[in-house]
Amino acid sequence: MRVVSLVPSLTEAVALTLPGLLVGATDWCTHPAGLEVTRVGGSKYPDLDRVLALRPDLVLLNVEENRREDADALSAAGVPVRVTYPRTVDEALTELADLLRDLGAPAEPEWLALARRAWADLPAARPARRAVVPVWRRPWVVLGADTFAGDVLRRLGVMNVYADHVERYPRPALDKLRARAPELVVLPDEPYLFTADDGPEAFPGTPCALVSGRHLTWYGPSLAEAPAVLAAQLAAPVVHPG
Structure with missing residues (x-):
């Protein structure tokens, strides 16, 4: 699977849990340090041509981070998108667990278990x-x-x-x-x-x-x-x- 993330939080989560899955991320995706993927511009105004050129199987977006018109444009181009929208800590933990499982994580990552315990x-x-x-x-x-x-x-x-x-x-x-x-x-x-x-x-x-x-x-x-x-x-x- 080839994944592009337009959400810094999710870039970090996917890169640490499933190394090699990400092929693209925004210029604002600063974690984890040293991440080597193609950069596709900002969260609000990504370069959609660059995103499409990466031939992603999935693009990760968020209601607050990204624009609806970009999600619609990607969908119209035949690219599956997954849009997150956690409004509480519990929702965030659930959405992260569901996303990583669906992307193929064999088990819940240690950092997510630690986050559950911390909260x-x-x-x-x-x-x-x-x-x-x-x-x-x-x-x-x-x-x-x-x-x-x-x-x-x-x-x-x-x-x-x-x-x-x-x-x-x-x-x-x-x-x-x-x-x-x-x-x-x-x-x-x-x-x-x-x-x-x-x-x-x-x-x-x-x-x-x-x-x-x-x-x-x-x-x-x-x-x-x-x-x-x-x-x-x-x-x-x-x-x-x-």
């Missing part, structure tokens, strides 16, 4: 901190309802104050974000690269946790270490004096 071992209840979670600025975009990253944070004791918003990724003005009076602002380093010098200054006096976007939003081998990595980052926020 199952979290305390059932912990004090919740009210947070806003920007994923972009200029304009500001935050996590809203029904997102995978929102469930990750919830299980780590962080309550997204926009979790009940009608949109999955609302775009409130900065003054609206501040008016929510969050106890914490969670700033991932992807898709927007928030840093200590770019992000906390917008929320003077409010603790801002700089976290790994890969561990917050990727659903693959990084899930095994995500609880420990994110818990440490959430416990060490920075405060901009304003």
